[in-house]
Amino acid sequence: MKRRTPVYINILIVLGLLLVVFYMFSQTSDFLTSRYFLGTALISIIVVFIQTAIGDLIENEKFKKLTDAEKAAYLKEKNVPYFQYLWNGAFKSQSEKEEKDILIDHGFDGIMELDNQLPKWWLGLFYFGVAYCILYVSSYFLTDFAHPYKEYDQEYKEQIAAVEDYMKTVPQATIETAKFSEDNVEEGKVIFQTNCVTCHGEGGKGGIGPNLTDGFWINQPEKTLFKNVFYMVENGSKNNPTMQAWGKNGILTGNDIEKVAAYVYHINQEQAPITPAQGGAAPQGTEAHWEKSN
Ligand code: HEC
Numbered sequence: 001m002k003r004r005t006p007v008y009i010n011i012l013i014v015l016g017l018l019l020v021v022f023y024m025f026s027q028t029s030d031f032l033t034s035r036y037f038l039g040t041a042l043i044s045i046i047v048v049f050i051q052t053a054i055g056d057l058i059e060n061e062k063f064k065k066l067t068d069a070e071k072a073a074y075l076k077e078k079n080v081p082y083f084q085y086l087w088n089g090a091f092k093s094q095s096e097k098e099e100k101d102i103l104i105d106h107g108f109d110g111i112m113e114l115d116n117q118l119p120k121w122w123l124g125l126f127y128f129g130v131a132y133c134i135l136y137v138s139s140y141f142l143t144d145f146a147h148p149y150k151e152y153d154q155e156y157k158e159q160i161a162a163v164e165d166y167m168k169t170v171p172q173a174t175i176e177t178a179k180f181s182e183d184n185v186e187e188g189k190v191i192f193q194t195n196c197v198t199c200h201g202e203g204g205k206g207g208i209g210p211n212l213t214d215g216f217w218i219n220q221p222e223k224t225l226f227k228n229v230f231y232m233v234e235n236g237s238k239n240n241p242t243m244q245a246w247g248k249n250g251i252l253t254g255n256d257i258e259k260v261a262a263y264v265y266h267i268n269q270e271q272a273p274i275t276p277a278q279g280g281a282a283p284q285g286t287e288a289h290w291e292k293s294n
Pocket of ligand 1: 191192195196197198199200208209210212216217218219220228229232233237238239240242243244246260261264284285
């Protein structure tokens with residue numbers, strides 16, 4: 001007669017499984033105080049007790065049918081503490097007689113194969129894995145428990161909001177603080193391609209708006225080239241509303257203007273002008289004599 005698992009271990013296993021399943025569906029530990037969890041736990045514990053009571057009855061009936069020697073052996077075994085019994089069981093090997101019973105006819109070169117039972121803990125884990133897998137896959141596809149797209153959307157929105165918040169507080173360059181930096185040229189080019197290229201042409205060669213690569217300028221409110229561009233992008237042209245006030249109108253931030261101004265400075269000062277012969281617009285305004293520092 002096999003020894004049975006004590007009731008408290010069964011209760012612990014059931015509670016453990018309930019914790020896993022409830023956590024899987026709620027994703028927080030709030031369920032611990034919920035009526036559903038406590039109710040399910042209570043009912044499960046009662047079921048375990050009922051199952052144990054039925055087991056006791058069956059055990060008693062079987063016990064009565066044992067011979068005296070078997071009864072003594074069974075009682076002796078039952079006196080060993082449960083965990084010690086499990087521990088011993090892990091190292092128990094079959095007797096010669098038992099081995100004969102489970103010998104498979106696969107002998108080769110004197111090596112024998114035994115049809116051993118799989119260990120209980122292994123089977124337990126295996127069945128748990130299968131049940132968990134079925135539960136997980138079916139709830140993933142059939143219920144509302146996992147919604148990766150919704151979660152992605154939510155996180156995406158939160159991040160965009162966080163970036164906007166950050167942009168509101170991040171210090172923005174002003175015409176006083178802005179400086180030319182080589183590092184801004186690449187990003188400035190992207191801003192130029194998005195906002196300015198329609199009028200000022202590829203590489204600033206001019207079109208509806210003037211050629212930005214030559215030395216002639218209609219508007220010269222500032223003394224240095226970099227600040228002049230910053231001023232024009234921030235405030236637009238007083239004489240010609242086609243060139244709008246990108247900064248004042250809230251389309252570009254101070255930091256964006258600092259970058260696009262760096263790009264315009266770069267194509268004007270660090271590259272050869274695109275002349276009319278090369279497809280550039282003819283010079284407009286007067287020749288500028290910029291002060292060196294930017
Ligand atoms: C809708 C067409 C248009 C767009 C888009 C535009 N501009 Fe202009 N831009 C003009 C016109 C037209 C002028 C000439 C204004 C004037 O006559 O005073 C001008 C003038 C300028 C000037 C002064 C040039 C000078 O000779 O005085 C700068 C610098 C400039 N734009 C930079 C930019 C930048 C940088 C952008 C992108 C953020 C941009 N512009 C977008 C049309 C445009």
